[in-house]
Amino acid sequence: MNTIMTLALDVPGTVELELTDKCQMSCGHCLSDSGPTVPHGAMTLDDWKAVIGECAELGVKVVQLIGGEPTTFPGWADLVDHALSHGLGVEVFSNLFHVTDKGWAVFSKPGVRLATSYYSVNSGEHDKVTNKPGSHEKTRTNIVKAVRLGIPIRAGVVRCHDGQLEKLAVDELRALGVETVTLDNARAVGRGSGGAAPTMDALCGRCALGRLAVLPDGAVVPCVLGRFLPTGNVQDPGGLRSVLTGPRWAEITASIPRKAAMGCPPNDSNDCNPANTEACAPKYELVPVSLGGCPPNDSNDCNPANTEACAPKF
Template sequence: MTIAPQASTALRFLSLEITGRCQLTCPSLCYAASGPTRSHGSMSEDDWWRTIDQAVTLGAEEIQLIGGEPTLHPGFVPIAWHAVNAGLRVRIYSNLFRIRAEHWQLFEQPTVRLATTYHSSIAAEHDKITGREGSHQATRGNIIEAVERGIPLNVAVLDGGDHERAERARAQLQALGVHDVHVGKVRAVGNAAGTALPSTSALCGRCADQRATVLPTGDVAVCEIGRFLTAGSVLNADLQSVLSSARWAEACANVPRRRDPTACHPDCQPADSDSCDPGKNDPCNPMGYAPAATATATATATPAADVPTLL
């Protein structure tokens, strides 16, 4: 069932896909079809800062930085610190393949949360899924590092049909000390869609519900999974104008508003996290943040960025 909502500038959660570049290819799972040859897009660092400021004005409480692999963007560190200093909760979705010292400093901030995907407890299986030899060792090592540093970490295990593999991965993560682990199904978008055309059947039903996604091109989409439903660009207009436009209302009207209480569990994040579970008291607070009124950022300065590589 599809219900056409009115265009609205109400905003609580904004995903910023700051790059399409990634060290991994994930030929059968990547929702964004990212990879080593993809670009950082058309948005400059200043454009991302401006978008964050506009999101704050619209009432946003949380920003999510995604990609591709967001840490590969030359401006990742200052972009993230800009959001922290703006008083926002910041969720960073990283493959944890290559993490630098300044990244750990950022991840340790009290208003920052970290998320990643773990594909298998067996290195060869994990590496086959990511398309990069050594990715299992790197990601597993950085998961252990995050746990040892006391950094809140959400880990998704995507079940592409091999339930035993997924459950083995879940068990290993829990043994490593990761308490927030979710096994979710693969959505038929990006690489996982193969040659199929994008379809709203892959959407959970909470897209554009006080949330939006800005893509590397500046285009504003209903969510990162529904990237084929866009309605303008923050390179040509401010975020409020896009979210209050007739085009945005039309894009929202294409999202199936499901009445099944489990339909939104757990598909609003690329990690298949629990942020959209309508059965929770606060469906948009999956990571256990303090309320926006009490969450405070401790940082006062933006560290200099270190240009990352695809090592």
């Protein structure tokens, strides 16, 4: 019975688990309203384990632990182990502001990848974006350490204001040996909307195709940028399976405008980057790190399940 139902489902290849909105930073372009004083949310550790188990049963390939800052969530490392034990690939999207020895041990496990955000080669400009003094130094130092330890890592550079040194940041990350680097504009969602109601214009057109996100309250949405389009809740009877087979999921999926010329479906990281922006343009070929090269861009986010070029590689 379970096998028949699974085959009938349009199972996402990647599921983003937004463990918490708590974060050491309070970026002005944040797709949610994350910050140091924000609570974790209604989902408990056991709730998240149940979702991960269901993802594995449904045939999901990868779970991304995101936030907020996912490593602030109590038991996040247990969730990584839980996902790995179910045969899932794991990507942890961290600001890399503070990484403990235990954190490095978790990041170094086979099947685990890292992702982060970076804004400028200039520390003052980077810290202005994050609203956290010292964030540039700590994030950059930990990016270098991740590369040195051989941990697969990608980085998304987000353009937040005119005059930002974002393209130099891309070059710097490549020179540091980061595997994947993407460049995108800030999106009008969450704090980044400036208080305005979000619209479909913030979406890439691939949301709900090969991916979905679960928010800190258990709400299921087509992607993290589509957080204003709830389709159900994993804490309701039937869990994720019930949401994916329900009329609301079908309705929301059908309502998202699909852009004709997708090119390389963006990856996110944050996120679901609209297809016709620079996020999908630069594909950096694999060249020696000594020459500042890095493997091609996947970017974090809207990864259709059957599009290997745009999905995290495990």
